Amino acid sequence: MEKFFNRKVTVTLKYIVVAFTSALLLMLIMSSFAKREYAISGFLTIGLIAIAVTYLTNYSIPMKFFLPGMFFLFAFVVGPILYTVAMSTFHYETGNYISKPDAISRILATGVRPDPNQTTFDIIIGEDSSKNLEILASDPTNKVYFLSTASTKTDLDPATVAVDGNGDATIAPGFHALTPDQQTALDQQIATTRFVYSSAFFITIEGSNVASLKSQTLKYNSSNDTFVNVQTGAVYKDNGVGNYANLTNKTDFLQPGWRAPIWFSNYAKLFTDPQIRKPLIQVFIWTMVFATLTVLTQFALGLLVAMIMNRKLFGRRIYRSIFILPYAMPSIMSILIWGGMFDTEFGAINHLFGSHVPWFQNAFYARAAVIIVNLWLGFPYFYLITSGALQAIPAELSEAAAIDGASNRQIFRKITLPLLLQVVSPLLVASFAFNFNNFNIIYLLTGGGPTNTLGGAVAGSTDILISYTYKIAFGAGTQNLGLASAISVVIFFIIASISLYGIRRSRVLDSFK
Amino acid sequence: MIQSKFGKVAALTLTAGLMSGFVSAPVHAASKTIIVWADETRGPHLQQVIAAKGDWVPGYTIKIVPFSSFAALDTAFGNATALTGPDIVVGANDWVPTGAKEGKLAPVTLSSSVRAQFTANNFFDLSYKGVLYGVPLDVNNVAMIYNSKLTSKPGTFAQMVNFYLANKTADKLTAGLCVAGGGMSWGAESVLSALGGAPYIMSASGAVDPSSDPLPAATVAANVSKYLLAKNGKSNGFFPATDTGCKTAFLAGTVPYAIIGNWEWQDYANAGFDMNLMPVPGILHGQNGAAFASVSGALLTVYAAAHGVDQGAKSLLNNFFGSAAGAVAYQNVELRPPANKKAQKDASVTAAQKGFGKAGAVAGVPQIGAILNGAPGGKAFWDLLPAFWTDVLVNGKSPLTSAQAMDTFFKANVAAGIPQL
Amino acid sequence: MKRWLKEDLWRHAVALVISFFVLFPIYLVFLSALSPTGSLQVTSFIPKSISFRNFHLLFTSPAIPYLDWMKNSIVIAGTIAVLSVVIGAASAFAFSRLRFKGKKQGLQLLLLVQMFPAILSLSAVYVIMERVYSFAPRIGLGTEPGLLLVYLGGAMGVNIWLLKGFVDSIPIELDEAAKVDGASAVQTYWLIFVPLAAPVLAVVSLLSFIGTFNEFILARLFLVDQHSRTIAVGLQGFISGQYATNWGPFAAGSIIASIPLVAIFLSLQRYIISGLTAGSVKG
Structure with a gap:
């Protein structure tokens, strides 16, 4: 052993690992910097410096252990959390999704409207004699032919134009058609050039052989940051919350808008808007009930099984193999199967009991179903833990109590359970926190439903905070990432304070002082 | 001691960097590829059609990306930006208002011959505030x-x-x-x-x-x-x-x-x-x-312009998605009722496809998102x-x-x- | 005999009821996988006819690259299982054994970070990895290494927390003895802790393996290409599709996917029990 860990070998090995990691980081730093991803580049640089300082000096021994884990934790857990916190201060929802410069260019693009007749021309894309982009346009129905560039338009005499079977012009004086590959290379230029047509209209290319007549209905004035509708004369100004709104009619605004900083408005809405507050309270209560019931039922059944199996029982090995099956099987699959089993009309459960319980249509039954399925999924974990813990409780303790005349029940309540709880309480806290955010079971089993929509409910009766937040952020219809982020932050503070209180009381962290 | 440590490691870093340079040297995707995102049924079928005949737009390569489910496609498109987003997305008609409001979709103008292949209702389905964002693909009913x-x-x-x-x-x-x-x-x-x-x-x-x-x-x-x-x-x-x-x-x-x-x-x-x-x-x-009876559409995204394939993507919409030939080739594998009028009458379109088309014609109402x-x-x-x-x-x-x-x-x-x- | 009746009979009765509860859905999976129509609709709990069509489909249909999915899942989950424990164990060791400023705060932070409703990080992670893709296309969005990096970050919190419990259970006298011998913290870690903790490390990596195996929200965003999907994404696609639910192939696929996991679990069950409880029962 000692020889294997020869100091020289290990030190060299360490240098090689450190060097390779640094090399990789250095490369990423350079390429990210080149792509102007300064935030990422900066994060990686800090990582690089931290590696050098940590592994090449003895500045901090603990850091040698923490650094790799911290790197990933910060990059993919803490970083996104901070991003979420930042999002919560923005007007960030469907309609206000992009940056302001992007929104301006989008508005300008949608402000380019086809002419009322939606005129299109068959075209050939080419160049004029001085290599300017030029189109040879034909309107075979009206026998109109012309050449157009970004600066001039030359009408062609229909009588002299050579046409193909469709009646489209094929050649024109001074015009050279571009090959497909040449067109591909010029894609951007082709797509953005405005070819001359008349004073009111211009032509844009809409495909390799089609162009259409357009006019610009919205104009942007950068000096005072306003849009003007050329046809109606309406002026649109930045309304401070991410849209250009009509000066005379505040409800008329241009889309898309942009994500504008609105600071604490999302948070304020949580408390002042009853439409948001009411469902949130309902969901919060159910989340607490769900997480608590889940932990209690899983623990209780796990303990029961452990106690049953805590003696030489015929077929114990077989039982044990059966009992850990739910733990070993991919839970995503088990949840989906349970979902099918609970179906009211055709499900196996109603069939088995000859019942007609509307499992997923009725709030109470749906909640019961969620708890039952979660019990199935989670009790093996507590069975494994408590059975180990039970074995670790010295038999002398209960024997002594039995001699003193204590009943089995008394022994369990006064000796076994307290000892057990002392051991498993950190795991109970962890399990509570896990189930508080147990997205998969809700998403895959009930999707949060049923929702008493006709009664005016917004949230489903089995929605927990995380599935509800997911719906707000990514669900159908209007998605509000800003509000969802604000809810996430608030949820976090609530659960964090509950947990910290729980931790203080159970003294889970005492040993770390 | 520290000096030399740093020296050694720096030297190693340098060599390692040079040696591993190829590992993550940026590979630029072929720049003139039109990327089309689609769901779990349309995606593989479009792939099949494009594999059989890929020259719908000369000068461009067409790449179809099929997602594992409609939900996955929806989330991905919801999160996409110009960095990795698609040039065309095949989506539901109710994506149009959202996509337009979020500034993800780009206006489309179709040639008059392509326009004649569809009904006004079809275009209504794929428009938001009077602006058209895509080509009708198949009828959903x-x-x-x-x-x-x-x-x-x-x-x-x-x-x-x-x-x-x-x-x-x-x-x-x-x-x-x-x-x-x-x-x-x-x-x-x-x-x-x-x-x-x-x-x-x-x-x-x-x-x-x-x-x-x-x-x-x-x-x-x-x-x-x-x-x-x-x-x-x-x-x-x-x-x-x-x-x-x-x-x-x-x-x-x-x-x-x-x-x-x-x-x-x-x-x-x-x-x-x-x-x-x-x-x-x-x-x-x-x-x-x-x-x-709504249509799903091939919708043009604003990323096509960012990727420099705007004109290619528009050509694909006109030449493939909007054409009877494209619609027939696609619906022969996808087997839904085509939105394209000529394709609806095509002999290779099955009786069942036409049966759905008929039911839609008799009792279809537009789906107004x-x-x-x-x-x-x-x-x-x-x-x-x-x-x-x-x-x-x-x-x-x-x-x-x-x-x-x-x-x-x-x-x-x-x-x-x-x-x- | 009387004692047997009194002590064991009720145990068997309860155990049988719970066994039924556990096995009922699993039996239905088999029923559905073997039924020619492949549905979860139950007309009878005894199969009328048995067909291997669903299994056959998984290995022959070009639209279902099942073996690729399986391979991807095993590679991804396996890599995470190893790396997350290698990295996590070091942090756990430091939290358990070393004295330093801010240790309690660090642990609390670790616990709290796990409680953040991480579902919205979906957006953030997507944005980050998209940017990474722009300068390092092989480790960004849409790549397996990219997904691995993200998973690695996500696994840290849980694993460090779990592992710390296990490390606490290893008698401190052992490393104190090493300290007396003049070993540094790093040496203690490698020479004393790692060999001792090997069983629990194995258990935690098994748990990571299962956790990663089950993840589908990120996986379906990251690994879009049909051949690069994971089994969870592929299976979920069978029945949560917009257009069709295919319980038959889903059930058949689930059974095959479960076999390796269940096999590992059953063969290592004693080991797992001792590993799991080591974390909670302080020595």
């Missing part, structure tokens, strides 16, 4: 199929109910009419419509009529009580409130009528069923329950109708109260939706 081994073609809703009640026990029927495709809102719309309700009323001119009551609560409630409920106010079992298991039950011969989606008719054909397709019959002879998706802070039709079925058929609530509640929401949605059109 449902139709009712009946099992001719059990029953004959029903003329009215009552005939179906009577058949079910009379043969329930003898034929071991699990339900009378159930929704196998499209879900309890989109798919079940025709049942609500057969019973006298709708999310909005279209006037003769083809616009939404703001003044008509979409859901005459008393009528609908009376019909629900008469046809769907037993004397005791509970469901008579004719129409289940969920869609799970419906398809299997129909295939197993325990449900005589089912509403099926046009994307899965082959499963029924393969199981030996004749394509007895029809709209859901209404209360009176000759009436039909209206079903949504601005109304159906609900007023801001209100309720979407998609949530309201399933809740209505549940309340009435499962939880035993009064059909009248439930219908009145739903009517109020429908009216609010119409009022809020019309200015958005």
